Amino acid sequence: MCFEQTLVGNREFYQQDKDGWRLWCQENHKVILWDFDRDLPSMSQKNQRYFGDWVSYKEHGDTGYFLGAKWVQNLLHHLNSHEVIQLPLESSMIFTKSM
Numbered sequence: 001m002c003f004e005q006t007l008v009g010n011r012e013f014y015q016q017d018k019d020g021w022r023l024w025c026q027e028n029h030k031v032i033l034w035d036f037d038r039d040l041p042s043m044s045q046k047n048q049r050y051f052g053d054w055v056s057y058k059e060h061g062d063t064g065y066f067l068g069a070k071w072v073q074n075l076l077h078h079l080n081s082h083e084v085i086q087l088p089l090e091s092s093m094i095f096t097k098s099m
Contacts, residue, residue: 001065002072003081011073016053016062025066032063 005013014022025032035057036050049057050064057063075084 001069002076005069014062014066014069016065021060021062022066024060025063028058029066029070032057032067036064036067 001014004015005011012022014025016022032050039049048064049055050067051062053061055061072084075087079087
């Protein structure tokens with residue numbers, strides 16, 4: 001998502017932004033992030049509620065794409081895109097605390 005935003009030239013571009021989706025995600029960013037972190041230990045492909053328009057987090061689909069874009073944008077404040085792409089997941093977690 002973040003790289004698509006770069007190609008479009010708009011860091012706030014989301015294909016999902018219909019009927020106030022982006023604004024709702026922005027206003028609820030911390031709550032979404034907190035719930036995602038809380039759900040993560042028991043999350044599976046079958047029970048996740050963040051990625052896909054067929055699932056719903058508080059009546060909003062695709063909220064994981066919003067979180068993911070914000071996460072990668074945060075990483076890009078510290079690293080270049082090549083470094084981000086090659087970053088092991090464990091190492092990327094040190095940058096998550098500042099989201």
